[in-house]
Amino acid sequence: MAAEPEICVLSNGRITANIASWGATITSLLVPDAQGDLADVVLGFDTLEPYLKGMAPYFGCIVGRVANRIKNGKFDLNGVEYSLPINNGPNSLHERKDGEYPSITFQYESKDGEEGYPGDVTVRATYSLPEATTLRLDMEAIPANKATPISLAQHTYWNLAGHNSGSILDHSIQIWAKHVTPVNENTIPTGEIMPVQDTPFDFTTEHKIGDRISDVPGGYDHNYVLDSGDEKNGLKHAAKLKDPSSSRTLDLWTDAPGMQFYTANYVNGITGKGGAVYGKHAGVCLETQGFPNAINQPNFPSVVVQPGAKYKHAMLFEFSA
DSSP: OOOOOOEEEEEOSSOEEEEETBTTEEEEEEEEOTTSOEEEOBOOOSSSHHHHTTOSSSTTOEEOSBOSOOGGGEEEETTEEEEOOSOOOOBOEEEEEOSSSOEEEEEEEEOTTGGGOOSOEEEEEEEEEEETTEEEEEEEEEESSSOEEOBOEEOOEEOTTOTTSOOOTTOEEEEOEEEEEOBOTTSOBOSOOEEOTTSTTOOSSOEETTSSGGGSTTSOEEEEEEOSOOEETTEEEEEEEEOTTTOOEEEEEESSSEEEEEOOTTOOSEEOGGGOEEOTTSOEEEEEESOTTGGGOTTSOOOEEOTTOOEEEEEEEEEEO
């Protein structure tokens, strides 16, 4: 039996994360600026009720089995066609670990046929604070009896000026990717790997998010091919996000092949923490992942995991000011 959903606190005296056992969701993250002043840099709600009622556009949660879009909600695997519904919100069991730094692990048992996916899968997500201002997330999943696609993503909406500070269009970002996977009118990848050079998608050097967003119909909601970042401890440098007002910086490292860069284009008047109203572009998502619709695109890196094999996905969020 899963326990009643609750919010767990992970703190090392410098940063404090509130993480809900419902969807392993980051509901709050307090991070200092250069003067040591703390701000909550993630969009969310004060209580669990809005999350449980599905009022959040995936604020802070881990999305799976396969994050992002699968064309027509269908795929073939080993001669069987699978059809998927759209949404879910799993409960999680969790445990605290006593180690050299604070950490907490959430576990979820996904049953054969859940949301239409094949096979039983055990999913674990461990949040830890390995350094003074660093949050790490390690995700793993093990299919028990059938091959299945797995591509988990962490869906936090970041605003480094503070969750209640308005638009992130003045934030600047650098993304270590020379290519994106362009999409059709239904935002499904076409299968092409497109160079970003000389396009509004080029963040190989630092740019303000708002500088060219009007040249992208609907705003940024695209998968970047992480192909040019430095490596550290087996993780690639994916992105550097900066807020000019507070000087807070987030460096993101990962071992995933792609990253969805999403500028909260569909957030519209959601009342969040402390009565803050989140509008369009109130946050930015940096969701490292397998490529969207990879299960139907043979030229994309495979997201199929065989029984007994282990899916692993790490993210390192380094904050500075």
